[in-house]
Amino acid sequence: MNARPSSSRIDTAFQASLVLAGLGVATVLAGVAWEVLSLSGEALSKGGIGFLTGTTWDPVAEEFGALPALYGTLVTSAVALLIAVPLGIGSAVFLSEMATSRVASVVGVLVDLLAAIPSVIYGLWGLFVLAPLLREHVQPAVQAAFGSLPIFAGPPLGVGYGTAGLLLAIMVIPVITSVSREVLRAVPDTQREAAHALGATPFEVIKGTVFPFARSGLVGAVVLGLGRALGETMAVTMVIGNRYDISASLFAPGYTLAAVIANEFAEAFSPRYLSALAGLAVVLLGTTLILNAGARLLVRRVKGAA
Amino acid sequence: MMDAAELAVRLPASPRLRWRRFVNRAFRVAVFGAVIVVLAPLVAILWTVVSRGAPALDWDFLTSLPKPVGETGGGVGHAILGTLILAFGGLLMAVPLGVPAGVFLASDRMPRLGGAVRMCADVLAGVPSIVVGMFAYTLLVLPFKHFSALAGAFALSVIMLPTIARTTEEVVRLVPSTLTEAALALGAPRWRVMLRVVLPSAGKGVAAGIIAAFSRGAGETAPLMFTAFGSQFLSLSPLQPIAALPLVLFNYAVSPYDDWHAQAWAAALVLAVLVLAGNVVARFAMARRSP
Amino acid sequence: MSLASILAPLPDRSPPAARRVVTARPAAQDEPRVAKMVVDSLSAFYGRNAVLRNVSLPFVERTVTAIIGPSGCGKSTLVRCMNRMHEIIPGTSVTGRVLLDGRDVYGGHLDAIELRRRVGMVFQKPNPFPTMTVRDNVLAGWRLTGTKPHDADAVVEDALRRAALWDEVKDRLKAPGASLSGGQAQRLCIARALAVQPDVLLMDEPCSALDPIATARIEELIHELAPSVTIVIVTHNMQQAARVSENTAFLYMGELVEYGATAGLFTRPADPRTEDYITGRFG
Secondary structure, three states, X not given: OOOOOOXXXXXXXXXXXXXXXXXXXXXXXXXXXXXXXXXXXXXXXXXXXXXXXXXXXXXXXXXXXXXXHHHXXXXXXXXXXXXXXXXXXXXXXXXXXXXXXXXXXXXXXXXXXXXXXOHHHHHXXXXXXXXXXXXXXXXXXXXXXXXXXXXXXXOOOOOOHHHHHHHHHHHHHHHHHHHHHHHHXXXXXXXXXHHHHOOOOHHHHHHHHHHHHHHHHHHHHHHHHHHHHHXXXXXXXXXXXXXXXXXXXXXXXXXXXXXXXXXXXXXXXXXXXXXXXXXXXXXXXXXXXXXXXXXXXXXXXXXXXX | OOOHHHHHHHOOOXXXXXXXXXXXXHHHHHHHHHHHHHHHHHHHHXXXXXXXXXXXXXXXXXXXXXXXXXXXXXXXXXXXXXXXXXXXXXXXXXXXXXXXXXHXXXXXXXXXXXXXXXXXXXXXXXXXXXXXXXXXXXXXXXXXXXXXXXXXXXXXXXXXXXXXXXXXXXXXXXXXXXXXXXXXXXXXXXXXXXXHHHHHHHHHHHHHHHHHHHHHHHOOOHHHOOOOEOOOOOOOXXXXXXXXXXXHHHHHHOOOOHHXXXXXXXXXXXXXXXXXXXXXXXXXXXXXXXX | OOHHHHHOOOOOOXXXXXXXXXXXXXXXXXXXXXXXXXXXXXXXXXXXXXXXXXXXXEEEOOOXXXXXXXXXXXXXXXXXXXXXXXXXXXXXXXXXXXXXXXXXXXXXXXXXXXXHHHEXXXXXXXXXXXXXXXXXXXXXXXXXXXXXXXXXXXXXXXXXXXXXXHHHHOOOOOOEHHHOOHHHHHHHXXXXXXXXXXXXXXXXXXXXXXXXXXXXXXXXXXXXXXXXXXXXXXXXXXXXXXXXXXXXXXXEOOEEEEEEEHHHHHHOOOOHHHHHHHOOOOO
């Protein structure tokens, strides 16, 4: 009589536990979305669309409008992308098309190090090095040249949308670079050879064959970078200026969705206040989820087609 | 004597060709410049952290507790310990779920479910860390009306989970199928093959993923702000608020005291060393895997 | 094999009855046999590793020259040195000369990108550009360099006719480049190469990824093209070499073992290594 359980039963249990672990991951994601949504329920249902379009943030009077925070998030991310996309894709081109494999691996490691630096250290550097630099040298110079434009109006404070955007750009570049690099490397060499054999310069080969082939993957890389920029909290909180308002000037202080939550959550003194902050989180989560999922599909498409 | 054919090929390059060569060279310069611009902040930040952090760094700083507001001196010993406790606690919760999930993803036994789970892991990786903090808050702080190290560690575990799962998947996939096939052909049941053959072979890579996740968790601030909350005291209890390096860094940095600013740089140095060292070790372990 | 002996008028060898002639070609004895391209003491390296050793070889104008040999013998590297594609790979180097119309293409008077307009290439795996239409693929030689030919439609039709593809795609010019079958895609690549009017067309195992019917169509195509373009075809298929070429070179381990008229090389090879290869003693 064999008293031990049969191997096949252990096997089934084993396989089942693996599947359960996989489902566990999905459950965690669902849990995050669910909990945040239910916490925000009160604020969203009471405020309705006014929650998104309102511009006052008054916890005492219980008036909550998310627009300035949303505006700040979008503006800082836009500034970040404007700077990060050419630099990030340019670096990816260097790593994938131009560098020898030894140089590429060293530079690749350095770019990954940039990604590994904690956000709060970026914020510290931004607050004590970047902001004073901008306030004392760069912003006055820009205003001297372009001061009449509304985008550069206001006193040079060093902190504000522009500084946050710049800091974000530095943090987002490694994301764009590493994903773009993978996408570019997935373009088959036979394509490049065909272009070279027709008498194209290396630049023409990249512009005429590699970029068109990789286009949707590169867009995916940029969107992933955008997703990272939208959700970035600590560094932005430290250099955004913490002013709940909308301004057209890059030199003006502002606020972002993540920064508001970070600064106020621990002090939220009423359920409705908490709910409003959760509402901001829902807006943030919703946008990043959609962007992330879409971006990954795009990247996967290029890597699959190659 | 040059004949017509020789003359033809001796003519200088046409303006069109010169322009194309110029554009090509300009592009190379621009791309190279982009790399320099991208790497410059890395150098600048690391340089500043070291040059401003090192002067304030001493043994006292690393081991003692903070002094009350207004008094100079004190240290971040409690925060270093807190960060280690939180990060290890996070691993304790993330590894038992993440590693099997990664193995599941690599096994491709249920490809459609696997695809969905993979997507979930990738999307979870993109959730802003402050939202993760809010999730941990609603689950573990709100019901008990209490900030706690447990809540903080839980928040970190959610952040670590996708990294561990995906790295495990990648590494297990790399184990040659010939190895598994040979073991199965010898009559070994699947679970034993997995535990005795595949995981040991993939071990270094899985460890590298875990170390990388540890580094990532140790550097996070936002999710701890309303879970672990921070503390002035040394604490070992999972049910009490606990200090963490990034939290201390943030609070000191935004304070109005110069002494605290100096300590913030020193804390940044400690944190940077911790995180980057973890990163380098993980990378090393990944590269030293036997193929 | 010295260069002088190669450039001397080639001996007349009558085709044996065993050689299958697909289309009758006029005997070329009356025309002066000019070498359009000549490879002179060419050695090619990957780092320190010599892949070609001191190869010297003529390529007679407006004929088809085949290069045969076992895998790894350097035949692909040889043709890639002829249009300077070899140097695109980092760490490679070349010694010796490659002459086009008597002048060394490595000599500095000719830019590599200009050279590649005069010496075109077709690759083993058909590689049309998937993001371009069929029409744009044919015009890729211009599009990539930012220029346009005077009469684009005429160029497209001419190139596709020369590549024996016009009838099949004339109604589908706007279709994506990736939508063609393997044989059609390869003919599209040939059309693309021909569109810029090269003097020489290098073909690196153009049929090895294709089925026998597609292969036969391309071999026919090569016969039709030969009077207007000097063709060099690398192939591991000896029967193909026998079918399409006038002259054949046999390479082994980076060295030129034998060169001669195809008929003679296959029926009365001079070197025992050639005979061993042809009779299948090694692959």
